[in-house]
Amino acid sequence: xxxxxxxxxxxxxxxxxxxxxxxxxxxxxxxxxxxxxxxxxxxxxxxxxxxxxxxxxxxxxxxxxxxxxxxxxxxxxxxxxxxxxxxxxxxxxxxxxxxxxxxxxxxxxxxxxxxxxxxxxxxxxxxxxxxxxxxxxxxxxxxxxxxxxxxxxxxxxxxxxxxxxxxxxxxxxxxxxxxxxxxxxxxxxxxxxxxxxxxxxxxxxxxxxxxxxxxxxxxxxxxxxxxxxxxxxxxxxxxxxxxxxxxxxxxxxxxxxxxxxxxxxxxxxxxxxxxxxxxxxxxxxxxxxxxxxxxxxxxxxxxxxxxxxxxxxxxxxxxxxxxxxxxxxxxxxxxxxxxxxxxxxxxxxxxxxxxxxxxxxxxxxxxxxxxxxxxxxxxxxxxxxxxxxxxxxxxxxxxxxxxxxxxxxxxxxxxxxxxxxxxxxxxxxxxxxxxxxxxxxxxxxxxxxxxxxxxxxxxxxxxxxxxxxxxxxxxxxxxxxxxxxxxxxxxxxxxxx
Amino acid sequence: xxxxxxxxxxxxxxxxxxxxxxxxxxxxxxxxxxxxxxxxxxxxxxxxxxxxxxxxxxxxxxxxxxxxxxxxxxxxxxxxxxxxxxxxxxxxxxxxxxxxxxxxxxxxxxxxxxxxxxxxxxxxxxxxxxxxxxxxxxxxxxxxxxxxxxxxxxxxxxxxxxxxxxxxxxxxxxxxxxxxxxxxxxxxxxxxxxxxxxxxxxxxxxxxxxxxxxxxxxxxxxxxxxxxxxxxxxxxxxxxxxx
Numbered sequence: 001x002x003x004x005x006x007x008x009x010x011x012x013x014x015x016x017x018x019x020x021x022x023x024x025x026x027x028x029x030x031x032x033x034x035x036x037x038x039x040x041x042x043x044x045x046x047x048x049x050x051x052x053x054x055x056x057x058x059x060x061x062x063x064x065x066x067x068x069x070x071x072x073x074x075x076x077x078x079x080x081x082x083x084x085x086x087x088x089x090x091x092x093x094x095x096x097x098x099x100x101x102x103x104x105x106x107x108x109x110x111x112x113x114x115x116x117x118x119x120x121x122x123x124x125x126x127x128x129x130x131x132x133x134x135x136x137x138x139x140x141x142x143x144x145x146x147x148x149x150x151x152x153x154x155x156x157x158x159x160x161x162x163x164x165x166x167x168x169x170x171x172x173x174x175x176x177x178x179x180x181x182x183x184x185x186x187x188x189x190x191x192x193x194x195x196x197x198x199x200x201x202x203x204x205x206x207x208x209x210x211x212x213x214x215x216x217x218x219x220x221x222x223x224x225x226x227x228x229x230x231x232x233x234x235x236x237x238x239x240x241x242x243x244x245x246x247x248x249x250x251x252x253x254x255x256x257x258x259x260x261x262x263x264x265x266x267x268x269x270x271x272x273x274x275x276x277x278x279x280x281x282x283x284x285x286x287x288x289x290x291x292x293x294x295x296x297x298x299x300x301x302x303x304x305x306x307x308x309x310x311x312x313x314x315x316x317x318x319x320x321x322x323x324x325x326x327x328x329x330x331x332x333x334x335x336x337x338x339x340x341x342x343x344x345x346x347x348x349x350x351x352x353x354x355x356x357x358x359x360x361x362x363x364x365x366x367x368x369x370x371x372x373x374x375x376x377x378x379x380x381x382x383x384x385x386x387x388x389x390x391x392x393x394x395x396x397x398x399x400x401x402x403x404x405x406x407x408x409x410x411x412x413x414x415x416x417x418x419x420x421x422x423x424x425x426x427x428x429x430x431x432x433x434x435x436x437x438x439x440x441x442x443x444x445x446x447x448x449x450x451x452x453x454x455x456x457x458x459x460x461x462x463x464x465x466x467x468x469x470x471x472x473x474x475x476x477x478x479x480x481x482x483x484x485x486x487x488x489x490x491x492x493x494x495x496x497x
Numbered sequence: 498x499x500x501x502x503x504x505x506x507x508x509x510x511x512x513x514x515x516x517x518x519x520x521x522x523x524x525x526x527x528x529x530x531x532x533x534x535x536x537x538x539x540x541x542x543x544x545x546x547x548x549x550x551x552x553x554x555x556x557x558x559x560x561x562x563x564x565x566x567x568x569x570x571x572x573x574x575x576x577x578x579x580x581x582x583x584x585x586x587x588x589x590x591x592x593x594x595x596x597x598x599x600x601x602x603x604x605x606x607x608x609x610x611x612x613x614x615x616x617x618x619x620x621x622x623x624x625x626x627x628x629x630x631x632x633x634x635x636x637x638x639x640x641x642x643x644x645x646x647x648x649x650x651x652x653x654x655x656x657x658x659x660x661x662x663x664x665x666x667x668x669x670x671x672x673x674x675x676x677x678x679x680x681x682x683x684x685x686x687x688x689x690x691x692x693x694x695x696x697x698x699x700x701x702x703x704x705x706x707x708x709x710x711x712x713x714x715x716x717x718x719x720x721x722x723x724x725x726x727x728x729x730x731x732x733x734x735x736x737x738x739x740x
Contacts, residue, residue, distance in 0.1 A: 022681050332668045336685035370679060373672025373686065374545055376639035393583075396547030405547070413543050417551035420506070420537045421558055430510055445718065455677035459684035460715030463511055470504045470513035474532045477517055481524050 014343045014355065015367025022371075025337040031167045035159075035338045038166050039329040045272020046326060046381070053268060063265050064385045066258045067320035070250075074310065074319075077219040077252045078301070084222025088284025090297035094249075098128040101302045105130065105211075105244060106137065108298050112242055114139055114208035120226065120233040121145035122213030123323065124246045124302055126158060126345045130211075141211075142203045144232040146196050153180050159339030159347060161325035162270050167338045200232065210240035210294065214247035215322075216262060217299075220255045223283040224299065227266065227276040234280050243282065243294035249301050250319040262322060265383040269324035305358030314394050315357055320384040321350055327378035327388060333371055342368060349378035349388045353395065362399050369395035427471075434465045500528040501566035503559070503605070505576045505707070506538040512707050515572050518734035519608055523570065525737070526616050535562035541579040544587065546674050553587050560597050568615065569605040572728055573706050574637020577607045582640045607637060608730055609646040609705055619649040623736025626656035630699035632690070632713065634706035635668050647705055647729055654736050660697045664689075671712035687716045694724065701725045703732050 025031055050056040070077055082092040095101040101124075109117070117134060119125065119141055131152075134141045143152045147164040151157065153176045158164030165173070170187035177185045177192055181199075185192060204210075212233055216225040224245050226233045237243050253259050267273040286293030309315045328334045328348030339347035344355045344365065352368035359365050369392045372378075378388040399405055419425045440446045446453065446462040456462055500523055504516045520530050539559055540552035559580075563569050571577055584598040612618050631651060637643040651659055670676065670686025690713055694702055702717075702724055704710045714726035727735075 019679075019681070022679070026681055026685055332670070332686050333679075333682050335667075336689075337682060369547075370675070371682065373635075373668045373670060373675045373683070375635035375668035375672065377635070377666065377668065380639055393545055393547065396545070397549050398547070400547040400549075409546075413546065413548040413551045416543055416548075417554050420540075420555045423535050423537060423558070426537045433510070447719075452677045455680035455683075456715070458680050459687060459719065460712060461718040462715055463711065465510055466513060468513065470509045470516040471532070471534065473513050473517065477520055481520070481530075484524070 013364065015364040017343055018341070018367055018371065021341040021343060022337050025341045030169055030172065031338050032336060034167055034169045036335055038163060039335055042272060042329040046269055046329070049268035049272040049274065052274070053264065059261070059265060060383055060385050062261055063383050064320065066253060066261060067384050070252055070254060071316060071319045074250065074252070077254055078249060080219040081217045081222055081252055084219065085284070085299050088222050090222070090284050090299055092299045092301065095300055095302050097304055101128050101246060101300050102130060102133045104300050106133070108242065108244055109139060109209060112208050116203070116207045117141045117209045117211055118203045118207035118236050118240060119143050119148070120210070120212035120236040121148055121164070121228065122211065122246055123161060123345065124213055124248055125211065127304065128302065142200070142207070144200050144203065144236055145228070146193060146230055149196055149200065150176060157345070160328060161323050161346070167340065204235040204239045207240045209242045209244055210236035211244045211246065212237050214245050214251055215266065216259055217247060217252045218256060218259050219252055221283055223281045225259060225263070226280040226282065227263065227278070229277040231278055234278050237280060237282050238293055241294055242296045242298070243285070245299045247299065247301055249303050249306050266322050266324050269326040269381070269383040305360055308360065309357055315391060317386050318353055318357060318391065320386050321354070322384060324383060326381040326383065330377040330381040332373065332375060332377065342371065344368070349392070353388055353391045356395060362402050363404050366395055366399045366404065369399070430469060434467060437465055498528050499567040500530050501563055501569050502530055502532050503536060503563065503569050503571035503576070504532070505571055505573045507707050507711070508572050511711065512728070515707060515728045515730055518728070518730040519570065519572055521734055522621065522730060522737070526618065533562040533566065539576045539579045541576060542673055544579065544583055549587060556584060556587055557594065560594070560601050563601055564597070566604060568611070569601065570608055570611045571605070572608050572730060573708070574607045574634050574641055574643055575706050575708055577605055578636035578640035580605055607641060607643055607705065609650055610641070610643050613646040613649055620653035621650065621733050621737055622740055623733050624655040624740045625732055625736040627701050628658045628660060628699045629701045629703055630660045630662045630694060630697045632662060632669065632702060632704045632709060633665055634704060634709045637705050638666070650729065650733065651703065654733070660699055662697060663693045669709045669713050671708050673708065676712060687712055691716045691720060691722065695722060699724065701727055701732070703727050703729055705729050
């Protein structure tokens with residue numbers, strides 16, 4: 001099955017397959033070491049780059065204000081952006097869903113009689129499973145981002161927003177390259193990168209279409225901004241005759257001045273860089289006076305559930321995301337299970353929030369909201385201050401409201417309301433708890449128990465409930481304090497004499 | 498100064514000695530401590546699982562219990578985080594209860610926060626000649642911004658050797674119902690936390706939230722690690738007796 005096919009199949013079981021995928025990931029020592037190693041490095045880099053930038057909290061407020069303003073006036077900026085792209089000689093296509101975006105791309109490809117497409121890194125192209133559709137049309141697509149290229153060889157999908165092959169170590173990559181090329185490779189980064197560079201160079205020259213994503217569209221100029229560190233994005237957007245951009249409808253900033261702020265924050269939050277090695281601004285296709293550049297520029301702007309969030313008091317802010325992946329790098333769940341466990345294009349905390357919203361699927365994708373301890377590390381790291389931890393809780397609420405949680409759980413929380421909402425019942429129930437636990441207690445602790453306690457005891461002991469709760473001890477404590485007061489007063493009195 | 502103890506359902510039922518330590522310390526600093534009997538739980542358990550209606554009804558019992566209180570102090574950053582961070586949302590559509598919730602928010606403090614910010618003490622004259630490491634709980638530090646207070650209190654203790662916990666800001670894996678609903682993820686997290694704690698060579702692990710400490714302590718017990726687990730209030734009270 002192709003990588004795209006795998007992704008499409010996974011999408012069916014986002015929620016029901018979550019626990020199995022978790023177990024599989026946790027059993028994969030290579031994956032866990034590789035993910036922890038790289039996320040640790042990115043975390044440290046981010047903190048250093050933030051420090052160097054001065055008052056980071058003030059920058060966060062500024063970044064948030066820019067994104068908030070843009071999303072609040074998205075209709076205006078989209079039309080300004082589209083007008084300016086068109087004025088500069090490009091074509092703009094607004095696509096409602098995945099299939100519209102795919103067929104728009106195919107129409108462009110058909111006109112070119114395209115046989116080969118060179119791809120820069122694009123999560124939106126993953127979202128619409130473009131590679132899978134190209135394969136069905138017998139159009140060869142080559143990923144030119146090193147990480148994506150590795151995954152293409154491995155027939156896998158990205159497991160991280162910016163480091164797609166984060167789950168692979170050098171040895172695994174050397175093996176993949178050895179299998180693909182027939183020549184032997186040692187696990188040395190320099191040698192491996194050198195091979196990929198040479199191999200990919202031909203594709204840039206031979207491709208009929210260069211496809212990229214878009215980090216930010218600048219509304220006032222109609223520019224498409226691409227940030228990357230390998231130079232492949234610049235090659236893909238300049239060498240082939242036709243450049244196609246696929247972008248989410250929310251990825252805009254109003255002005256160049258705003259772009260400066262968000263680019264600084266993106267690079268620092270994503271990789272701990274001040275700026276990425278390559279920052280390209282593509283404004284229209286090749287002009288008559290230009291020496292190079294594509295003859296045609298097509299910009300496909302994808303909605304795919306995004307506009308459904310506009311006006312939502314809780315979830316609109318998810319559109320502020322700039323896909324820096326800082327939330328993935330600090331998430332303790334992501335750290336242990338990696339991106340594929342989420343079973344979706346977008347993983348980590350942002351993926352757990354974004355996926356059910358844009359797919360409008362609370363039943364399966366909504367289950368991802370439970371893949372979080374609600375520790376809030378994602379919010380703390382988010383350069384745009386998106387309250388992902390709150391959104392996760394609100395998604396759980398949405399699941400409850402839609403009656404998509406299990407009946408025993410619903411009964412349990414109704415009982416919780418009844419018992420904890422009434423002090424008499426609470427006291428009675430907690431007293432009963434003391435006696436009911438007794439068959440399970442060994443040496444003052446519960447070391448194993450029936451579900452749901454077994455979920456806890458598989459990794460921890462549970463202390464037993466003491467015979468006297470705090471409220472049972474309160475009377476004695478009061479007496480103790482009163483005696484202390486009396487003794488204190490006596491001592492004082494004695495002293496005065 | 499009149500202070501009401503918000504014991505939290507977890508400490509009431511599982512760790513009553515934490516409440517006793519808090520009451521004794523506050524009493525020594527001249528607070529008149531009471532315990533409103535009607536309190537049960539802040540509702541977080543239900544709220545975090547998505548059951549907001551159920552949480553709201555339980556939250557009302559808490560608000561009612563503390564209506565007459567001047568100050569409310571609790572041993573948990575997490576339960577206080579629920580009140581401070583989520584009660585405004587929970588009662589957003591009910592002006593009467595929203596006002597009551599806001600009144601509770603204004604007077605509710607976590608233990609270390611109350612000592613440092615309200616009573617303005619950091620040195621409790623405690624002595625504790627042991628190697629100690631501190632786990633900063635996520636909700637205390639991220640929802641309430643309590644980062645300095647516990648460290649100020651701990652570093653003022655005489656004889657204590659405070660060692661930094663590697664990756665201290667990483668969650669311990671408790672997360673309330675998360676630990677039961679996603680036991681494998683939770684296990685991976687608590688195992689790493691415990692490995693980090695053990696790497697410090699500390700004799701004592703201190704924290705400010707019994708949920709996290711129950712989880713970490715439960716893992717330490719299962720692994721047979723001889724590390725003592727204490728709430729900050731317990732360490733301070735024991736250290737004051739020892740002086």
